Structure formats: C-alpha cells, structure tokens
Amino acid sequence: MKDSKIAIYVTEAYYLKEQLYGVSGHVQIPLKTTSLLSEKNINVDFITTKPKGANHLMIDLSENVKIKTVLHSTKKWPKKGVSLFRSFIQIVQLIILIKKENYSLIHFFGGYKTGMVAVISKLIFANKRVFFSPISEPEQIYTGSGFNFFRNLDLIISNSEFVAQKWKSFVGEHKSVVIKPGIVKNIIPIFNDGQRDIILFWRNADYNNGADIMISIVKQLAPVFKRKKFVFAIRPGSEFEHSINELSFKFTNVFVYIHPYENQITIEKLLSQSLLVIAPYRKLSINPQISILESLFAGVPVVASNVESNNEVIQHGITGIIVGINDSKDYVRSIKKLLFDPEFLRKLRENSIKQTREKYNWNSYIDHLKKIYSGN
Incomplete structure (x- = not known):
C-alpha cells in the first residue's frame, strides 16, 4: 500500500458557497475518507465533477491531495437524472485519467449510476482493484437484468449492515463488507x-x-x-x-x-x-x-x-x-x-x-x- 496510488471518486463534490450547509451524505463520506487517507501519508487523488458555478468543497483537502475533475452530467436539483451525452463524455474522460495516472486502486462512492461506472472501469482495467461503496441496496435495474457484472468488482464496501447484506446476496458473501463512518460536521451536544x-x-x-x-x-x-x-x-x-x-x-x-x-x-x-x-x-x-x-x-x-x-x-x-x-x-x-x-x-x-x-x-x-x- 505504501507504493500504491489510490483514487477516490464521487460525483458533484463541489457546491456553491451558500449551499455548503446541505452537502449530500454521499459526498461527505468520500471527502472525509480522502482527507483521512492523506493524513496517514497515503498517496490519494480525489476525482469528482463540478457543477456550473460551484467552487467550494465541504472539507479543505491537504495540498498533498490532487483534485481531478471530469465532466458533470447530473441535472440540477430539483430535476432528476443525467444527460446521456455528458455521461458518455464523463466516462471517457475518467478512463483516460485512470490510464494516465496509473492508479492501482479506484474506490467509487455513490448510487447505481456511479456503480455502473465502477463496473465499466473494472472491465477495462482488469488488473486494477476497483471498489464500490453504494448508498443503498442493489437497484432492480441490476437484480432484474439477468446480468451481474458487479461480481467483477473486487469489493463492495457498505456503510450499513442493511446494505451490506443486500449486496452479499447479489455479489457473494466474500465480496461485501461493512465499515461504519462518523459524521463530518462538528456537532457538539449541548446539555440544556x-x-x-x-x-x-x-x-x-x-x-x-x-x-x-x-x-x-x-x-x-x-x-x-x-x-x-x-x-x-x-x-x-x-x-x-x-x-x-x-x-x-x-x-x-x-x-x-x-x-x-x-x-x-x-x-x-x-x-x-x-x-x-x-x-x-x-x-x-x-x-x-x-x-x-x-x-x-x-x-x-x-x-x-x-x-x-x-x-x-x-x-x-x-x-x-x-x-x-x-x-x-x-x-x-x-x-x-x-x-x-x-x-x-x-x-x-x-x-x-x-x-x-x-x-x-x-x-x-x-x-x-x-x-x-x-x-x-
């Protein structure tokens, strides 16, 4: 691990300054993960997307962390979904980046669309370790399709027992684990x-x-x-x-x-x-x-x-x-x-x-x- 180069990937980590109050949990955990890995002197890059006008991260990452961006494809809230064309460009940019930086391990965090990007990355870079931390149980789009490319991933790392158990039945007992995070906000209990x-x-x-x-x-x-x-x-x-x-x-x-x-x-x-x-x-x-x-x-x-x-x-x-x-x-x-x-x-x-x-x-x-x- 000392000589390994790791990438943490999550979409939409950048926010407008006035929106930092409501950073999604799916962003908070990989941001904090990157920060902690850097503190342990682990060589880690942070890959994300950047919505228009968004320039602020919830956590100030160390200068040792290189922040890379690929094209943002998610529609602006309250709209849902992604632009298919921009998603294609995003994936192409990510594949080029993985090849250029020669990461030995890529850890993806997010929902089912990010999970599919993780699968594509593993299919292209079979020699690299690819992990996925899902925010929820496997979507029906996975389980009902008859195809299970997720078994190709090296590991599913969930943050709850519920999600870990659901993924175990989908990818196998040995390919799904759970580790429980803390919180990012400095919330101090007040006894009043x-x-x-x-x-x-x-x-x-x-x-x-x-x-x-x-x-x-x-x-x-x-x-x-x-x-x-x-x-x-x-x-x-x-x-x-x-x-x-x-x-x-x-x-x-x-x-x-x-x-x-x-x-x-x-x-x-x-x-x-x-x-x-x-x-x-x-x-x-x-x-x-x-x-x-x-x-x-x-x-x-x-x-x-x-x-x-x-x-x-x-x-x-x-x-x-x-x-x-x-x-x-x-x-x-x-x-x-x-x-x-x-x-x-x-x-x-x-x-x-x-x-x-x-x-x-x-x-x-x-x-x-x-x-x-x-x-x-």
Missing part, C-alpha cells in the same frame, strides 16, 4: 434540558421523507402540546412546502424555516434546542441517513420509521424509537409517551450521545479501510 422545547423535522419536505406524515403528526399534537414548538427546517421548493406553511398559519406553535435560514438560525442551533427529531422516512437517500446520525450525535433522540438501515442506527428504546412505516398513529403515540415521560427522554438523550459515537466514528472507519486497501 430546560431550554429544549422543539420537535424538529429537518429534511426536504417530500413524499420519500414523509413530510405528509409529519404534517399529520403536527395537526394532532400541536393543539395538545401548546408549549412545545413544532419546527420544519426545509429546502425551498419542496413538495409539501405550501401545506407546511398553511400549518404555521393555523397553529401559533408551528414554525417553518426555509433555507437560507434567517435570524441566525442553523441546524446546529435547532438541534441544541430540540427534544426530539422526527424522521418518518419512506426511503433513505443514503445508508445510514446522515441527518439521523447528526441528530443522535447532538444528543437528540430520533423517532423514525422502520425502513432500511434505521433500526441499526437507532437502538429502539435506547437512543430513540422505531415505528411502522406510514403509521402516523404510531408516531403520535410514541411522541406522546416521550413528552409525558421527561426522565425516559433524558435517558435516551444520554444514550444517543455515548452509544452512537462509540459505534460510528472515523478512527475505526479509517483503520478498517486501510486494512481492506492493504488486502488484509
């Missing part, structure tokens, strides 16, 4: 029980994130807990933004913050004042969901749906509560129970800080990754 009065939802207010479920929860609980604040911290243009704004007009204890937040509001500040984070997700954008990890790191118990990796990140009854998917009544019951039992809530808060940080941290992550890279 007397000042905590917020029940917080902080995600894009769309269907997959269960914004409609949260609306139903708030309609039932806001009239009951009038001294509690029900806060939505969301992106502009979200699917349920209008309905959430209507809630804030109906109830005086419902507040909506749309980024960029005003009055010096930050997610860190909201977390420091929160009793609970509510995460009624139907589908996760990444496993583990970084917003849940960050909430637990801040010492805020999370009430979340039993979807994908949530039940391994949240320990039911210890660091938070797991409820049924789409079950707003179960959410209401669970939240009421916690709000009526402050001692139990305090215990969950203490556990969420200690146990989550023990389980998810960068020291064990990078030690494990180095062993994998070394072939151990």
Whole structure:
C-alpha cells in the first residue's frame, strides 16, 4: 500500500458557497475518507465533477491531495437524472485519467449510476482493484437484468449492515463488507434540558421523507402540546412546502424555516434546542441517513420509521424509537409517551450521545479501510 496510488471518486463534490450547509451524505463520506487517507501519508487523488458555478468543497483537502475533475452530467436539483451525452463524455474522460495516472486502486462512492461506472472501469482495467461503496441496496435495474457484472468488482464496501447484506446476496458473501463512518460536521451536544422545547423535522419536505406524515403528526399534537414548538427546517421548493406553511398559519406553535435560514438560525442551533427529531422516512437517500446520525450525535433522540438501515442506527428504546412505516398513529403515540415521560427522554438523550459515537466514528472507519486497501 505504501507504493500504491489510490483514487477516490464521487460525483458533484463541489457546491456553491451558500449551499455548503446541505452537502449530500454521499459526498461527505468520500471527502472525509480522502482527507483521512492523506493524513496517514497515503498517496490519494480525489476525482469528482463540478457543477456550473460551484467552487467550494465541504472539507479543505491537504495540498498533498490532487483534485481531478471530469465532466458533470447530473441535472440540477430539483430535476432528476443525467444527460446521456455528458455521461458518455464523463466516462471517457475518467478512463483516460485512470490510464494516465496509473492508479492501482479506484474506490467509487455513490448510487447505481456511479456503480455502473465502477463496473465499466473494472472491465477495462482488469488488473486494477476497483471498489464500490453504494448508498443503498442493489437497484432492480441490476437484480432484474439477468446480468451481474458487479461480481467483477473486487469489493463492495457498505456503510450499513442493511446494505451490506443486500449486496452479499447479489455479489457473494466474500465480496461485501461493512465499515461504519462518523459524521463530518462538528456537532457538539449541548446539555440544556430546560431550554429544549422543539420537535424538529429537518429534511426536504417530500413524499420519500414523509413530510405528509409529519404534517399529520403536527395537526394532532400541536393543539395538545401548546408549549412545545413544532419546527420544519426545509429546502425551498419542496413538495409539501405550501401545506407546511398553511400549518404555521393555523397553529401559533408551528414554525417553518426555509433555507437560507434567517435570524441566525442553523441546524446546529435547532438541534441544541430540540427534544426530539422526527424522521418518518419512506426511503433513505443514503445508508445510514446522515441527518439521523447528526441528530443522535447532538444528543437528540430520533423517532423514525422502520425502513432500511434505521433500526441499526437507532437502538429502539435506547437512543430513540422505531415505528411502522406510514403509521402516523404510531408516531403520535410514541411522541406522546416521550413528552409525558421527561426522565425516559433524558435517558435516551444520554444514550444517543455515548452509544452512537462509540459505534460510528472515523478512527475505526479509517483503520478498517486501510486494512481492506492493504488486502488484509
């Protein structure tokens, strides 16, 4: 490994300065990985794409890290998908770069499109080690096609047991492992029980994130807990933004913050004042969901749906509560129970800080990754 030259690849690592608050988890982990490898004096390059006007990385990488870019092909949010022509150019540029730099190991991070780029790279450069860290379980486009080129990859490195197990059934037991990351943001838990009065939802207010479920929860609980604040911290243009704004007009204890937040509001500040984070997700954008990890790191118990990796990140009854998917009544019951039992809530808060940080941290992550890279 000492003489190896490694490349870390992820799309869209560059952001506009004003958007650095919301860097995707699929970008945070490879950025931090690159930074940690560099600190260990490992020869590593960082390859990414650069959307128009975006010039800022969430982490300032060492001068020892060479940052390479290939053509950006992803459509601008809220649009989804990629430009096929630009994707083709992107892959050609990447193949030329891999050949020129003569990397011995290329580690791809991302979703199924990035996974396909990893497969293409392995098919062309059979003598190089190619790893893929997927954000979710194998897409049906893979599993239903009858072709399984992913078996050609050297290893699938997941960040959750849920994803690792799903990939094991697809590529084989020995080709899927899990290493659990920490968080990138420097979130420090603040012990101010007397000042905590917020029940917080902080995600894009769309269907997959269960914004409609949260609306139903708030309609039932806001009239009951009038001294509690029900806060939505969301992106502009979200699917349920209008309905959430209507809630804030109906109830005086419902507040909506749309980024960029005003009055010096930050997610860190909201977390420091929160009793609970509510995460009624139907589908996760990444496993583990970084917003849940960050909430637990801040010492805020999370009430979340039993979807994908949530039940391994949240320990039911210890660091938070797991409820049924789409079950707003179960959410209401669970939240009421916690709000009526402050001692139990305090215990969950203490556990969420200690146990989550023990389980998810960068020291064990990078030690494990180095062993994998070394072939151990």
